[in-house]
């Protein structure tokens with residue numbers, strides 16, 4: 001299938017490939033009024049097969065987000081034209097740009113909206129749907145087989161949290177699609193200004209949200225930034241999200257696509273180390289930060305349940321349960337991402353994943369000792385020392 005000739009792959013402007021329209025994706029909407037955690041069996045002894053053991057292969061989807069002009073389309077073009085043997089469907093989530101969408105709809109003679117398939121020189125099949133909702137993705141899934149990977153590019157102003165959760169909360173979509181990871185493209189030459197430009201009445205910017213949700217950060221446009229300034233940019237980004245892998249690029253040219261695709265970010269948590277900036281000039285972003293909470297091996301199911309109520313309080317009420325209510329108000333804490341490993345003294349273990357108020361726990365095979373557990377949180381209002389103390393005090397209550 002692949003046509004490995006010496007000619008460079010043809011660049012394709014994914015924005016020019018045809019579009020399809022359906023009702024708007026809830027990209028910038030408020031989080032749902034209801035809260036739902038993903039696993040009905042909760043953490044407590046799960047015998048149900050998790051999504052990890054499901055046999056039907058799911059199509060991975062990578063969300064590509066990043067501020068206006070950061071290099072998202074440049075990254076997509078790079079991915080589509082590189083040699084990778086993937087058949088990729090591209091979805092452009094143009095929420096916020098609906099007037100333009102209306103004008104540029106591509107409608108067939110029967111009045112149906114169509115998407116266009118394009119075979120690129122590298123043998124990659126590419127389909128672009130100018131999506132604006134779940135229906136577009138469901139419709140795309142009826143063409144399953146034509147593609148084996150989905151890239152969803154959000155607009156520069158989108159909050160990736162609700163988009164990511166769509167793939168967890170929608171059972172029909174979740175059974176066919178596997179959220180692989182969130183890749184955030186950052187313009188190294190403008191990011192500090194974007195982060196400092198907090199709108200009046202808000203406590204963070206869209207740039208904060210896009211960085212805090214990322215599994216991988218593509219720190220792009222490094223050609224425009226002198227090395228001395230680049231160090232402070234790295235520090236600023238890691239000061240917000242110390243868990244994401246950071247790749248530095250010019251023209252979004254990620255050398256090895258394995259660093260951004262097929263990550264399985266929502267199925268594994270890695271070693272849960274945080275990457276603090278080196279050189280002792282650690283920057284603490286006043287809006288969003290990353291904290292790592294050590295978690296001792298748990299001794300009983302009662303303690304496990306108690307831990308879960310701690311997590312729910314953080315995620316759902318935005319409060320730290322051991323603090324007297326006079327010291328805090330609900331909403332003090334806002335979790336954007338959570339990853340963790342829970343280990344029981346007798347051997348059982350789980351990994352934890354969370355995006356905003358949705359979390360999921362996956363039982364892990366018992367085996368070699370992996371040491372104690374850990375929880376990494378990225379979000380607003382996180383005081384590492386306070387949280388560590390609160391968690392230990394909380395667990396001791398049912399020791």
Ligand SMILES: Nc1nc2c(ncn2[C@@H]2O[C@H](COP(=O)(O)OP(=O)(O)OP(=O)(O)O)[C@@H](O)[C@H]2O)c(=O)[nH]1
Pocket residue numbers: 066067068069070071072073074075155156220221222223224249250251252
């Ligand atoms: N100098 C420089 N320019 C770049 C780099 N990467 C992208 N650009 C340019 O920056 C501009 C914006 O890039 P895009 O890829 O369109 O950015 P985008 O994030 O898709 O933009 P929006 O869709 O408007 O949010 C284009 O003119 C790119 O050619 C880079 O590393 N260095």
